[in-house]
Amino acid sequence: MPAAKHQDHVWTRRSALTLLAMLPIGFTGIGNAAECVDPASLSAAQKSMRKSLGFRAPSADAAKRCSVCAFFTAAQPGCGKCALLSGGIVPAEGLCDSWAKKG
Ligand code: SF4
CATH class of the missing domain: 1.20.5 (Single alpha-helices involved in coiled-coils or other helix-helix interfaces)
Structure with missing residues (x-):
């Protein structure tokens, strides 16, 4: 025993x-909010969409970020879903060329 x-x-x-x-x-x-989603886990279509929108993280402009974009919905601390990316997860501090100020 x-x-x-x-x-x-x-x-x-x-x-x-x-x-x-x-x-x-x-x-x-x-x-690290920039790692809301593992880039390797994205489908080819998701990667292509991100590339075509010029998605990058973090944003170089504090006033223009996903978190204050009309297409962003907060999902978890530091991360959210982007309507333009078909609900894909993006970091709140990200940015793309289609950013639109939240109304
Ligand atoms: S549309 Fe808005 S929420 Fe979506 S990636 Fe671009 S800046 Fe971020």
Whole structure:
């Protein structure tokens, strides 16, 4: 029985170390609004649409950002959905050539 207790202890410590090792990756995704969506996960059509709209993030102009665009709907902290991108997720700090001031 003591061996089993030892195994439980080792597993717990290993689990904790694994979780700690994963934290920076998770926080990077959450903390960096420019990474609301993994670019690699976008379909070819989504990539093409973003390119044709000149989408970039972050915006160089603080007054012109997705978060204050008429086509933007907030979805989660730092991220939202763009109607012109068929509801695609964009960072609030992004911008494209079709930006229109929210009324
Ligand atoms: S249309 Fe507006 S919300 Fe959509 S990507 Fe362009 S600036 Fe951002």
